[in-house]
Amino acid sequence: MYDIIQQEAKKVITAVNLTKKFGHFTAVDNISFEVERGEIFGFLGANGAGKTTAMRMLCGLSIPTSGKGLVAGYDIENQTELVKKSIGYMSQKFSLYDDLKVWENIELFGGIYGMNDIDIKEKTDELMKVLNFENERNKLVGSLPLGFKQKLAFSVSIFHTPRVVFLDEPTGGVDPITRRQFWELIYDATSKGITVFVTTHYMDEAEYCDRVSIMVDGRIEALDSPKNLKKQFHANSMDEVFQQLARKSTRIAD
Amino acid sequence: MILLLMPIIQIILFGFALSTEVKNTEVAVLAPSNDDASSRIIDKINASAYFDVVERIHKPDEIQPIFRDARAKLVMVFEDHFAEKLRKTGKAHIQLIADATDPNAATSFTFYASNIITSYQQELQSPNAISYQIIPEVKMLYNPQMIGAFNFVPGVLGMIMLLICTMMTSIAIVREKEMGTMEILLVSPMKPIYIILSKITPYFVLSCVNFATIMLLSVFVLKVPIAGSFISLIAVSLLYIFLSLALGLLVSTLTNSQQAAMLISGMGLMLPVMLLSGMIFPIENMPIALQWLSDIVPAKWYISAVKAIMIKGLGITSVLKEVGILSLMSVVLIVISLKKFKIRLE
Amino acid sequence: MYAIKVKNISKNYFSKESGKFAGIGKNLVIADTSFKSSPLGVGGGISFDVKRGEIFGIIGPDGAGKTTIFRILTTLLLPDRGSATVDGFDVVSEYKSIRNRVGYMPGRFSLYQDLTVEENLNFFATVFNTTIEENYELVKDIYQQIEPFKKRRAGKLSGGMKQKLALSCALIHKPSVLFLDEPTTGVDPVSRKEFWGMLKKLKDQGITILVSTPYMDEASQCDRIALIQNGEFLKIDTPETIVKQYRNKLWAVKSDTMYKLLTDLRASEFTKNCFAFGDKHHVSIDNVQMTISGLKELLEKKGHTNIDIREIEPTIEDCFMQLIQG
Numbered sequence: 001m002y003d004i005i006q007q008e009a010k011k012v013i014t015a016v017n018l019t020k021k022f023g024h025f026t027a028v029d030n031i032s033f034e035v036e037r038g039e040i041f042g043f044l045g046a047n048g049a050g051k052t053t054a055m056r057m058l059c060g061l062s063i064p065t066s067g068k069g070l071v072a073g074y075d076i077e078n079q080t081e082l083v084k085k086s087i088g089y090m091s092q093k094f095s096l097y098d099d100l101k102v103w104e105n106i107e108l109f110g111g112i113y114g115m116n117d118i119d120i121k122e123k124t125d126e127l128m129k130v131l132n133f134e135n136e137r138n139k140l141v142g143s144l145p146l147g148f149k150q151k152l153a154f155s156v157s158i159f160h161t162p163r164v165v166f167l168d169e170p171t172g173g174v175d176p177i178t179r180r181q182f183w184e185l186i187y188d189a190t191s192k193g194i195t196v197f198v199t200t201h202y203m204d205e206a207e208y209c210d211r212v213s214i215m216v217d218g219r220i221e222a223l224d225s226p227k228n229l230k231k232q233f234h235a236n237s238m239d240e241v242f243q244q245l246a247r248k249s250t251r252i253a254d
Numbered sequence: 255m256i257l258l259l260m261p262i263i264q265i266i267l268f269g270f271a272l273s274t275e276v277k278n279t280e281v282a283v284l285a286p287s288n289d290d291a292s293s294r295i296i297d298k299i300n301a302s303a304y305f306d307v308v309e310r311i312h313k314p315d316e317i318q319p320i321f322r323d324a325r326a327k328l329v330m331v332f333e334d335h336f337a338e339k340l341r342k343t344g345k346a347h348i349q350l351i352a353d354a355t356d357p358n359a360a361t362s363f364t365f366y367a368s369n370i371i372t373s374y375q376q377e378l379q380s381p382n383a384i385s386y387q388i389i390p391e392v393k394m395l396y397n398p399q400m401i402g403a404f405n406f407v408p409g410v411l412g413m414i415m416l417l418i419c420t421m422m423t424s425i426a427i428v429r430e431k432e433m434g435t436m437e438i439l440l441v442s443p444m445k446p447i448y449i450i451l452s453k454i455t456p457y458f459v460l461s462c463v464n465f466a467t468i469m470l471l472s473v474f475v476l477k478v479p480i481a482g483s484f485i486s487l488i489a490v491s492l493l494y495i496f497l498s499l500a501l502g503l504l505v506s507t508l509t510n511s512q513q514a515a516m517l518i519s520g521m522g523l524m525l526p527v528m529l530l531s532g533m534i535f536p537i538e539n540m541p542i543a544l545q546w547l548s549d550i551v552p553a554k555w556y557i558s559a560v561k562a563i564m565i566k567g568l569g570i571t572s573v574l575k576e577v578g579i580l581s582l583m584s585v586v587l588i589v590i591s592l593k594k595f596k597i598r599l600e
Numbered sequence: 601m602y603a604i605k606v607k608n609i610s611k612n613y614f615s616k617e618s619g620k621f622a623g624i625g626k627n628l629v630i631a632d633t634s635f636k637s638s639p640l641g642v643g644g645g646i647s648f649d650v651k652r653g654e655i656f657g658i659i660g661p662d663g664a665g666k667t668t669i670f671r672i673l674t675t676l677l678l679p680d681r682g683s684a685t686v687d688g689f690d691v692v693s694e695y696k697s698i699r700n701r702v703g704y705m706p707g708r709f710s711l712y713q714d715l716t717v718e719e720n721l722n723f724f725a726t727v728f729n730t731t732i733e734e735n736y737e738l739v740k741d742i743y744q745q746i747e748p749f750k751k752r753r754a755g756k757l758s759g760g761m762k763q764k765l766a767l768s769c770a771l772i773h774k775p776s777v778l779f780l781d782e783p784t785t786g787v788d789p790v791s792r793k794e795f796w797g798m799l800k801k802l803k804d805q806g807i808t809i810l811v812s813t814p815y816m817d818e819a820s821q822c823d824r825i826a827l828i829q830n831g832e833f834l835k836i837d838t839p840e841t842i843v844k845q846y847r848n849k850l851w852a853v854k855s856d857t858m859y860k861l862l863t864d865l866r867a868s869e870f871t872k873n874c875f876a877f878g879d880k881h882h883v884s885i886d887n888v889q890m891t892i893s894g895l896k897e898l899l900e901k902k903g904h905t906n907i908d909i910r911e912i913e914p915t916i917e918d919c920f921m922q923l924i925q926g
Contacts, residue, residue, distance in 0.1 A: 046788035048758040146662050172786060173814045175661030175829065176917050177924060180875050187859050201788055202815075207878035226879060237878065239789060246790040434710035438769075441674045442727050443700040599676040600613065 012037050012164045012195040013058060017067035020053050027053040029218035030067065035164070035197065035211075038190050042206050043199045045215030046246050051199050052168070054215070058197070059166055060084050072163035085113065088157035088165035088194075092172045095153030098142030102133065105141055106156055113160035127155055147178030154185055164195040171202060183208055203239035212238070214245050221245050267529065270541070276362045277539050282309040282326040284317065291337035295348070295374050295388075299330070304366045317351065321395055322568055327353045328363055340378075345387045354394035355565050356405045359536060364392045396481070396565050403476040408560035409533030411468055411491070412553040415498050416527055418461050421519035423502030426453045428515040437599070446597050454499050461495045481567030490563065490573065493580050494556040500587035501552075507594035527553040555579050603652045603777050603808035604673065609682035610645035611668055624665035624831040625681070645682040648826055648836050650810055655803050657822035658812040659916065665831040666812040667707060670781045673810070674704050687776050700728075703775035707782050709762040713755030717746055717765055720754050721772060728773030738805065739768045742798050760791030767798065771807075778802070780811040784818065796821045816917035827920050834923040839916055846914040846922060848872055851892065852880040855904040864902050870895070875921060880908075882918055 013035035020028040028050045035041045045051045056062040058071055060080035069076040072086035096105045103124055110120040128134045131151060141149060150170060158165050167186075171179045183205065186196055198209070206212050206226060213223040222229055222245055226238055235241045281299060285292040300307040308326055311317065320326050331349040333339055340346040350367055354360040368390045378386045397404045427450070430436040439449055465488075472478040480487060505518050528534060530544060531553035537545055548554050559576035562568045570577070610625020625645035646669065650656040658666050671677040673686055675695035683690065689697040711720050721743070725732050736743075742764050749757065754765060763783055770778060780799075784792040796818060799809055803823075811822070819825045820839045827834040827842070835842055855861045858881070865874040865883050872886040885895075892909045899907050914922075 046758075046790060047760065047786075169786075173662035175664075175924070176816060176921050177875075178661075183876060184862075201786070203789055204878035208876065242789055243793070246788065433713070434706055434708045435712060437676060437706045438704060438710050438724075439727070440676060441699050441702065441704045442724075443729060444727050598678065599671060600678070 010036055011070075012039075012072060013041075013197065014070040015054075015058070015067070016069070018054065018057060018064050018069055019066045020050075020057060020062065021065045026218055028057070028064075031215070031218075031220045032067075033213060033220060033223055035195055037163075037195055038193050039211065040186060040190055040196045040198065040209045042209035042212035043197060043215070044206060044212060044242060045199075049215040050218040051215055055166055055168060055197075055199065058083075059087060059089060086163050088160070088162040089168075090153050090157040090165070090170055091168035092170060093168075096141045096149065096156060099140060101138050101140055102128075102144075102152065103137050105152075106159060109156050110159055113162075115160050123159060127159070131155060147174050147181070150174055150178065150182055151185060154182065154189075158189055158194055161192075162194065164197055165189065167196065167198040169199055169201065171200065171205065179205075203237065203242055206238040206242075214242060216245055267544075273539055274358065274535060275539065276359045276366075276536065277304055278306050279304060279328055279359075279363045279538075280308045280326040281305050281328045281330060281367075282311055282317075282320045283307055283330050283332075284311050284314065285330075285332040285336065286312070286334050287332065287336045287338070289335075289337035291340055291346075291374075292332045295332075295371060296330075298370050298374055299367065302366070302370060304363060321351075321353055322566065322572060324353075324562075327359070328367065330367070340386060340388065344385065345389065347389050347391055349391045349393060351393045351395060354397035354400060354404075355561055356536065357394075357397055357400035357402055358405075360394055360397075361400070364390075368392075396567075399477075401476070401478060403472065403478050404565050405561075406533065407468070407472045407476065407478050408557045408564065409531070411465065411560060412494070412531060412533060412557045413524070413527055414464055414468065415461050415491070415495055415556075416501075416523060416553060417519075418464060419457050419495055419498030420502040420505060420523060421516065422460075423454055423457050423499055424505035424515040424519050425512050426457070427503070427506035428509060428512050431510050432512055440597060440599075446595060450503060450592075450595065454503070457502070458495060458499060461498075465491050465495075478564070480564050482563040483569060486570040486573075487560065487563050489570065490556065490559045490577060490580075493577065493584065494552070497552050497580055497584040497587065500584055500591060503591040504587055504594070507591055507596070526551050530554065531557055533557060552580060552583050601652060602649050603654070604648075604650040604656075604684070604686050604810060606649065606669075606673070606684040607647050607682055608645040609647070609669070609672060609679045609684055611672060611677060611679050613668075613677075624668050624828075645679075646831075646833055647682075648833065650808060650824075652808050653803060653806050654823045655799060655809045655811065655821070657819055657825040658810070658828055659814075659816060659819045659825050659920070660812075660828035661814050663830075664828045666828060667781055668831075669828075670704075670706070670779055670810070670812065674702060674779050675699060701776055703770035703773070703778045705766050705770045705778075705780045705783055707785070709759075709766055711754045711762065711766055711769065714753055716751050716753055717757070718750040720765060721769055724769040725772045730773045732772065735772055735774045738774055738802075739771050741801055742771075743768045759787050760794070763787060763791065763795060764798075767795070771802070775807065777808045777810065780809065782812050782814065784813055784815060792818070816915065816920060819916040825916070827916075827923060829920075829924055834920070842916065842919050843914050846919050848884045848886045848922075850912055850914045850918060851883045851885060851895070852877070852908075852910050852912045853883050853895070853899075854880050854906070854908040855899060856906045857904060860902075861899070861904060864899065864904070868895075868898065873921075873925065875918075877915075877917075882912070882914075884918070884922065 011034045016032050018028060018031050019026065031054060043051055043055070053062065057064050057076055058069060060076055060083035063077055071083045074082040074086065076083055100108065106124050106127065107120055128137055136144065141152065154170060171182055174182065190196055200206065209226065211223065211225050212229060213220050224232065229238070229241050230236065233241045233244050235244065283296055285296065296307060299305045309320070311320065317329050320329055329351040331351065333347045336346050348371060350364050352360040352364050371388050371390050375386055375388050394400060430439065473480060502519070505515055508518065509515050530548040530551050532548065537548050537554065540548065555576040559573040562573050610623070612623040658669060660666055668677065672679050673684060673691060675691050675698050678692060685691065686698045687701060691698060712723065715723065721732055746761050746764050749761070754762065757765065767783065784795055792815070799811065803809060822839065824836065824838050826836040853861065853865065862874060862876060862881055865871050865881060870885055870887045870890045872884040874881055874883045892911070896907050896909055
């Protein structure tokens with residue numbers, strides 16, 4: 001089974017029976033799924049459903065209790081360092097250093113991911129142009145409005161052209177226009193072949209994904225394209241789909 | 255910056271300023287015969303870097319007050335007709351009465367004094383004369399058994415109270431600010447003074463319990479007796495606890511992060527207390543500048559008061575200066591902290 | 601009649617948290633003027649009134665100034681200029697009376713993490729000189745959902761549960777006005793819906809509620825809303841009226857190639873602007889002559905298949921974006 005998985009180069013993420021237990025509590029219960037290259041994969045679920053735990057395993061930050069996972073072709077249990085090198089990550093809580101300048105942040109993260117100086121310089125110039133940030137190059141990140149920070153953070157997370165980027169609720173609290181501009185950046189990234197794994201609480205954003213999985217009580221209760229899910233659940237929107245599924249949850253207060 | 259300065263400051267302090275060596279010990283002298291031999295010895299003592307002759311007394315009953323008022327650490331009592339006795343009988347006695355509150359210091363300076371006496375003795379020797387013997391009789395006051403604990407129990411008391419009251423109180427208040435619960439408490443009928451009192455009370459109680467524990471252990475396990483009035487000791491300690499709580503309150507108004515509160519209380523206060531309060535390093539040996547600095551360390555006054563009451567058996571009247579200063583400091587701290595306590599978020 | 605009255609309030613301060621200037625009112629100082637910012641002017645702060653028993657929503661993204669308004673009204677910050685009253689009491693000179701009677705749920709879940717659910721509720725009841733039993737009816741609906749966990753430490757509850765507990769604690773003393781600062785942020789859609797259901801029930805009990813949220817879809821749950829951006833109110837009115845005031849026609853457009861559709865629609869001279877809205881794009885048409893079939897033809901020429909165009913009623917989000925763009 002493992003060999004077959006190894007050979008599937010098109011699949012950027014593969015999870016087989018992934019489980020994570022904390023003592024008696026099963027946070028992630030036997031989940032299996034695959035994500036193809038260039039896909040936008042939405043990872044939804046209520047707080048406490050197990051999303052964060054699952055993402056941590058995929059990022060190589062947490063060792064599964066059982067099951068197997070491959071990210072960018074590397075095993076998430078035995079090759080965690082290689083996994084980390086091939087992915088990008090951005091979360092709402094932390095993205096960039098507020099007291100460093102824009103270009104300093106880029107240089108820092110570029111260096112961490114092993115890019116050489118010439119590449120960093122070239123790509124920084126390119127990025128500044130694309131984001132229209134040329135005047136802000138020398139500004140402290142902390143002084144930027146939230147929307148700009150988010151866009152910059154995303155760009156930094158894919159700066160080293162990872163195979164897949166994990167986004168943990170990247171658009172929380174951002175104004176609607178900036179939110180959409182952010183998603184346009186995501187589309188742009190996928191057109192370059194980067195796979196995007198994103199969690200969100202905005203149900204309209206779920207619609208932008210190629211496929212969506214919904215976790216309830218540690219298990220994946222639904223996995224399909226938004227279109228098919230709506231058909232399957234006789235719903236008009238992803239919000240309705242989510243409401244129907246989440247009602248089934250028994251894990252009310254963990 | 256601090257991380258670079260600290261080692262420099264510490265080297266200088268430990269290298270030059272702080273030392274456990276006993277220098278400039280104050281000496282009082284009782285030499286009824288006032289003759290050439292005793293004068294010669296007294297001069298030698300005074301000339302030495304280790305001693306400073308500060309007073310001449312004329313009657314034996316003046317000895318106790320010297321120690322009680324801490325005017326000297328060593329009293330040298332020459333026998334009546336000292337020089338005469340020495341020449342006639344070849345033997346004379348000098349009594350060295352030492353304040354042994356700090357047994358290490360006492361051992362040191364009585365040793366130095368004995369050495370100086372012996373060197374005078376050598377001076378007197380002529381090749382074919384009878385050997386002279388000047389016999390020093392050492393008497394250790396207050397701590398006859400030279401128990402080291404005598405010295406550090408007051409120090410430990412001072413430090414523990416500071417730690418518990420100041421650090422923990424400041425952290426407790428700042429934690430409310432950090433967690434956000436302070437906001438809710440402010441937007442409620444609860445008067446800010448009650449918020450403060452509720453934070454202070456547990457640590458007050460804890461300190462009292464600690465005080466009792468330390469006292470019990472000192473008396474029964476370490477055999478450090480409480481020579482003076484226990485009530486006075488409790489009174490002074492309560493004052494010090496109150497001061498430390500006020501200090502904790504002040505620290506809490508200075509910062510919004512628990513880490514900073516801990517650093518300020520820990521590094522900012524503990525270190526000066528340990529180094530400058532006289533707990534480990536005698537204050538008398540420090541350069542003048544540091545001695546002044548030590549005057550603003552509340553622990554110094556508390557430790558001095560505790561030593562006086564606990565070890566020297568003195569009453570509350572002898573420590574009025576310390577009590578006065580501690581009270582003044584408390585009032586100032588309370589007033590400043592209450593003023594700085596914010597009832598809004600800015 | 602009015603539970604809250606705000607007149608020309610402005611507040612400018614340097615927020616240590618975000619490291620820059622924040623606040624409300626037209627005289628807001630923006631530290632960095634290279635970004636599009638509200639015009640600097642003299643006077644002109646924020647004004648609004650909230651009727652008794654109303655659910656008034658302040659809708660806007662992070663950094664817009666929502667929390668500043670809440671802090672001024674709950675007397676935690678002093679305004680630079682202007683005045684405000686809550687329940688008839690002035691927020692500056694009579695702050696003690698306000699602190700005695702309002703319920704406040706600040707942004708983060710500000711509960712005592714190491715106390716149990718029951719202990720937290722008891723504590724807040726006592727602080728407000730009442731008991732759980734006295735006002736149990738008021739919090740019953742909410743509290744019953746977490747009552748099975750009453751011996752559990754607050755820190756160990758899930759986000760939705762913590763919210764419910766915080767709400768119960770804010771209500772336990774039967775406040776006349778309830779201030780809820782972003783109570784649903786970071787919470788999943790199901791819990792969010794439940795929360796608003798609870799708020800509606802509270803309104804029936806006559807409690808005035810001032811609530812803020814970044815989620816535009818929650819705006820329709822309020823009686824009246826104020827849209828806020830960069831320290832200024834863009835509009836204050838009922839959700840229905842705001843929607844009615846949307847200029848231009850609004851169409852929802854779908855095709856098989858959504859990303860291409862977006863660029864094509866934007867390029868067209870007939871569209872004022874176009875934004876992605878989930879599985880459809882919302883296009884605002886400012887040319888009266890353009891028809892749906894006309895647009896369909898245009899798109900077919902560009903190679904789109906399975907085109908679906910319908911006229912729709914704008915959502916609050918559409919209105920908000922139109923107002924931001926000026």
